[in-house]
Amino acid sequence: MEQNATRLKDAEPDSGQNLSVTGAEPRPRISPDAEPTFRLDGRYEVMQIVTNGLMLVVTAMATIFAFSALNEQRIINRNQAEMNRSQLELNTLEKERAQRRYASRVALWSDDSIPLHSDPNDMTDVYVSRLQNRATVPLTSVYLAVDLGTGTKFHQIGDIRPCSITTIRLGIEGGDTDGYRTGQNIGDPAVYFNDVVGSWLMDRSGLRPQPLPQDVTSLVDRRIEVSAKPGEATDCGSD
Incomplete structure (x- = not known):
């Protein structure tokens, strides 16, 4: 009797063991914080x-x-x-x-082919030039600026009509031309004029917009007399 009781006691499982019903080994516990690993x-x-x-x-x-x-x-x-x-x-x-369609058709040159007139009882020429206006509009407030030996002075020509070549004579009344150069000995002339577009200056450097000097009246040589005789010009128009 005592031996059978001992065998039954030995056969009882311990309360701390976790045995599978089928007799398999226990499964490992997986921590909830563990990251799954995959094999690529x-x-x-x-x-x-x-x-x-x-x-x-x-x-x-x-x-x-x-x-x-x-x-x-x-x-x-x-x-x-x-x-x-x-x-x-x-x-x-x-x-x-x-x-420039009108101003570009204006030209000025010295004309030495015209003999200088000399008359002690009249006007003695010191310079002769020609001013050509081949535009179809008049030139106004025309001034000739030239150095006759006394510095560059201005000489009022007046208005120049369209399609014209004007002969300009600068002279001194009587024969007293002392201090003045004549003919080819004078400096390069320049002409100031206005047309319907604006104010212009034409000199040896060419044509450019430029009004008369404000003190032009003080630069006029009062001894010089101006004679302007217009003639006809051809090929008039505008560029």
């Missing part, structure tokens, strides 16, 4: 590498295209700026041409 298949790794490479190629091509587009836009902007500058220059030239 070799083919997936190759596909991932190829995908990354394609993305790099696409990014590089996009960068190249963006740079090419930026460079092309820069060229377009530069060409546009050059076209705008050329158009502005063309407009400026057209504007200047429109302003």
Whole structure:
């Protein structure tokens, strides 16, 4: 009796053991904080590498295209700026041409082919020039500026009619020409005049917009007499 009781006691499981009903080994406990681990298949790794490479190629091509587009836009902007500058220059030239359409048809020159008139009882010439106006509009407030040996002085010519060549004689009453140069010995002449567009100066340097000096009346040589005889000019019009 005592031996059977002992065997039954030995066969009872301890309260601290966790045995499976089927007799299998106990399962390991998984911590809730543990991260799951996965094993990548070799083919997936190759596909991932190829995908990354394609993305790099696409990014590089996009960068190249963006740079090419930026460079092309820069060229377009530069060409546009050059076209705008050329158009502005063309407009400026057209504007200047429109302003000069009458004044550019005026000419002044010394005429040594005309003999200087000398008469002690009349006027002794010291300078003869011709002023041509081939424009279809008159010239107003015309002044001839020339150095006859006493510095550059102004001589009022008056108005010049359209389509005319005016012979201008500068002379001194009587024969007292002391201190004056005559003929080719005088300085380069210049003419100031107005037309319907503006005020102009024509001298050895060419034609340019410029009004009369404000003190022109104080620069007039009172001893000089002006004689202006108009004649006909051909080829009149506007440039």
